Amino acid sequence: MEPPVSITETLMPVPDAAGVHTHAPASDRLKARFSRNLKERAIEGVLFLAAFSSVATTLGIVYILLSESWVFFQHVPLKDFLTDTQWTPLFDDAHFGIMVLLSGTLVSSLVALLVAIPLGTIIAIYLSEFAPFAVREIAKPVLELLAGVPTVIYGYFALLFVTPILQWFFPDLGGFSLLAAGLVMGVMIIPYVSSVSEDAMRAVPMAIREGSYAMGATRFQTAVRVVMPSAFSGIAAAYILGISRAVGETMVVAVAAGMQPNLTWNPAEPAATITAYIVQVALGDLPHGSIGYQTIFAAGLSLFVITLFFNILGHWLRRRYREVY
Amino acid sequence: MSTPTPPTLDTHQAKLAAIRKLIASAKRWDLVFAGAGLLALSFGLLVLVALFADMLISGWMRINLDFFVSFPSRRAENAGILSAWVGSLMVMFVTALSAIPVGVAAGVYLEEYAAKNWITDIIEINITNLAGVPSIVYGLLALGLFVYQFGFGQSVLSAGLTLGLLILPIVIVATREAIRSIPQVIREGSYALGATKWQTTADHIVPYSMPGILTGCIIGLSRAIGETAPIITIGALTFIAFLPASPVSASAPFINFDWLMSGFTVMPIQMFNWTSRPEEAFQQNAAAAGVVLVVMTLSLNAIAIYIRYRLRKNIKW
Numbered sequence: 001m002e003p004p005v006s007i008t009e010t011l012m013p014v015p016d017a018a019g020v021h022t023h024a025p026a027s028d029r030l031k032a033r034f035s036r037n038l039k040e041r042a043i044e045g046v047l048f049l050a051a052f053s054s055v056a057t058t059l060g061i062v063y064i065l066l067s068e069s070w071v072f073f074q075h076v077p078l079k080d081f082l083t084d085t086q087w088t089p090l091f092d093d094a095h096f097g098i099m100v101l102l103s104g105t106l107v108s109s110l111v112a113l114l115v116a117i118p119l120g121t122i123i124a125i126y127l128s129e130f131a132p133f134a135v136r137e138i139a140k141p142v143l144e145l146l147a148g149v150p151t152v153i154y155g156y157f158a159l160l161f162v163t164p165i166l167q168w169f170f171p172d173l174g175g176f177s178l179l180a181a182g183l184v185m186g187v188m189i190i191p192y193v194s195s196v197s198e199d200a201m202r203a204v205p206m207a208i209r210e211g212s213y214a215m216g217a218t219r220f221q222t223a224v225r226v227v228m229p230s231a232f233s234g235i236a237a238a239y240i241l242g243i244s245r246a247v248g249e250t251m252v253v254a255v256a257a258g259m260q261p262n263l264t265w266n267p268a269e270p271a272a273t274i275t276a277y278i279v280q281v282a283l284g285d286l287p288h289g290s291i292g293y294q295t296i297f298a299a300g301l302s303l304f305v306i307t308l309f310f311n312i313l314g315h316w317l318r319r320r321y322r323e324v325y
Numbered sequence: 326m327s328t329p330t331p332p333t334l335d336t337h338q339a340k341l342a343a344i345r346k347l348i349a350s351a352k353r354w355d356l357v358f359a360g361a362g363l364l365a366l367s368f369g370l371l372v373l374v375a376l377f378a379d380m381l382i383s384g385w386m387r388i389n390l391d392f393f394v395s396f397p398s399r400r401a402e403n404a405g406i407l408s409a410w411v412g413s414l415m416v417m418f419v420t421a422l423s424a425i426p427v428g429v430a431a432g433v434y435l436e437e438y439a440a441k442n443w444i445t446d447i448i449e450i451n452i453t454n455l456a457g458v459p460s461i462v463y464g465l466l467a468l469g470l471f472v473y474q475f476g477f478g479q480s481v482l483s484a485g486l487t488l489g490l491l492i493l494p495i496v497i498v499a500t501r502e503a504i505r506s507i508p509q510v511i512r513e514g515s516y517a518l519g520a521t522k523w524q525t526t527a528d529h530i531v532p533y534s535m536p537g538i539l540t541g542c543i544i545g546l547s548r549a550i551g552e553t554a555p556i557i558t559i560g561a562l563t564f565i566a567f568l569p570a571s572p573v574s575a576s577a578p579f580i581n582f583d584w585l586m587s588g589f590t591v592m593p594i595q596m597f598n599w600t601s602r603p604e605e606a607f608q609q610n611a612a613a614a615g616v617v618l619v620v621m622t623l624s625l626n627a628i629a630i631y632i633r634y635r636l637r638k639n640i641k642w
Contacts, residue, residue: 036521039523040521040522040523043523044434044438044522044523046430047430047431047433047434047438048434048438050426050427050428050430050431050434051430051431051434051435051439051448051497052448053427053431053493054431054448054451054452054455054493054494054497055447055448055451057455057466057490057493058451058454058455060466060470061458061462061463061465061466064465064466064468064469064470065462065465065466067469068469119365119368119369122358122361122362122365123362123365123366123369125358125362126358126359126361126362126363126365126366127362127366130355130358130359130362131362135363135366139366141630142366142369142370142373143369145373145623145626146369146372146373148547148548148551148622148626149373149376149551149619149622150550150551150552150553150593150618150619150622151551151553151554152551152553152593152596152597152600152615152618153376153380153551153596153615153618153619154376155597155600156380156596156600156611156612156615157375157376157379157380159600160379160383160600160608160612161375161376161379187369187372190369191369216348217351218348218351218352218354218355219355219358220351220354220355220357220358221351221354223358241457244457247459248458248459248460248461248462249459250459250460250461250553250554251553251554251593251597254554254597255597255600255601275459275461275554278461278464278465278554278558279461279554279557279558282464282468282557282558282559282560283557288473296465296558297465297469300461300462300465303459303461303462304458304459304462307457307458307459307462308454308458310457311453311454311457311458312454314457315450315453315454
């Protein structure tokens with residue numbers, strides 16, 4: 001290793017053999033600057049590669065999902081995949097109707113949203129328009145905690161705490177149900193809905209509220225009739241991001257909703273969602289390259305497309321409210 | 326025909342009273358709604374309390390030293406979480422080592438270096454979208470790419486890299502926010518002394534934003550430690566009664582990397598496995614494992630909150 005060259009050595013006049021102080025030759029300084037620039041360039045390149053790795057991840061996801069699904073769709077026509085009403089990929093009489101899994105996903109997400117949207121919206125309005133500073137300072141970390149609890153723990157909670165309570169009210173309810181999974185999932189999603197909608201409402205300028213108060217409106221009237229409409233696209237974005245979370249949630253439904261594919265619209269029944277099916281197959285021992293192995297990529301592709309649609313819609317809406325003010 | 330009488334003081338007062346009544350009744354809604362808001366908030370709190378209390382009550386009996394130093398077993402009362410917590414630690418190590426350098430470098434690039442052009446736009450849109458991809462899709466990516474195409478198998482390495490990709494957006498966003506809060510004068514001061522861009526970044530920007538970056542990294546890791554779905558998807562085993570080879574040994578070469586390729590299980594998978602068994606004894610084990618998992622997650626979060634608190638206290642630009 002060379003000792004590091006100090007600034008004084010490179011920039012200050014150095015004594016030559018005769019003891020006369022002269023500047024280092026211009027060519028040396030140019031060389032030093034050249035190598036310095038080269039190093040800077042190289043570092044920038046490395047940093048760029050790091051940033052680009054996120055794009056590579058997306059490309060990787062798309063490539064893997066498409067290439068494995070491509071093989072799958074060679075065996076199963078897309079039309080059957082979309083219209084068949086049975087999902088029995090591992091039976092001798094195999095059917096591949098994604099509708100079956102989709103119904104489970106839709107019903108559980110719907111139940112979750114029926115919990116998360118009202119509660120999340122009320123909490124967001126309360127925190128943004130009503131709550132004193134101290135309450136907000138305490139409430140926000142608690143809500144963050146609600147989102148930070150590992151999902152497998154919510155699965156445990158849904159199966160062994162919520163289901164028995166529900167069975168007490170509805171004795172006919174089985175041990176696994178979309179209802180129990182959906183309710184717990186809803187609580188889990190509350191913080192996502194509330195924090196994005198609260199941000200949107202707080203972005204509404206104070207002057208708009210003051211105008212409303214000056215007309216004699218109360219806080220509640222101002223919140224519901226002035227602030228909420230002004231923050232509409234942000235709140236809509238929050239709901240949509242909540243939907244996307246619910247659709248992609250895995251462990252709660254895998255634990256508490258059962259893993260039996262079941263084409264149903266009844267939340268009291270057990271059913272598999274897209275995500276639960278992937279977990280079920282991954283837990284088993286399917287040989288790499290078999291049709292059963294490829295079904296999880298086809299299912300994953302459907303999931304990816306659905307959540308991507310909602311995410312893009314959500315971000316588009318969120319961008320819009322930022323541009324208004 | 327009578328001429329309209331001018332409003333007397335009485336009618337004026339009556340109108341005023343009517344308006345006051347209207348406002349008062351509208352204000353009642355304020356109270357009702359404030360009550361509803363508090364109720365909704367405390368419902369969230371109540372769920373958290375119920376969740377922890379329930380797990381603590383059913384799992385309390387099982388939490389003792391034996392539980393931490395025993396392998397899983399077919400007999401619930403002998404089963405423990407040794408392989409699970411060791412596996413979690415190893416996977417977290419790989420995750421931290423892969424996600425933090427790449428994430429911080431990406432954040433630095435986007436804040437300090439990136440030109441405002443379409444490539445940067447694509448990277449930014451892409452990061453926001455990645456944050457919304459369901460975690461199980463990362464598992465599918467890892468299954469296809471790491472496990473089969475790269476041939477890492479169902480190993481600690483595959484799992485660590487998968488979770489690394491998963492928390493990359495969190496680390497990048499935290500790094501960017503931390504860097505953004507550094508005032509421009511710091512950069513100008515550094516440039517004025519002749520520092521290059523990289524010298525400015527490495528000697529000033531990154532050290533000064535360290536608390537924010539650390540907070541983000543820890544929150545990312547606390548998310549990763551509880552992730553179950555992607556690790557199940559890559560085919561982690563649920564019943565592991567051995568430990569991966571030790572990374573350090575008493576004889577030369579002292580350090581080995583066999584553990585990277587070893588089979589493994591992690592805390593959330595162990596808990597999932599026990600939860601899905603019908604016997605109540607195993608479900609008590611699940612509750613105990615859940616308590617340990619929550620304590621792990623919460624202590625990571627507490628560290629992050631503490632660092633954030635220190636940051637607010639010590640740094641004033």
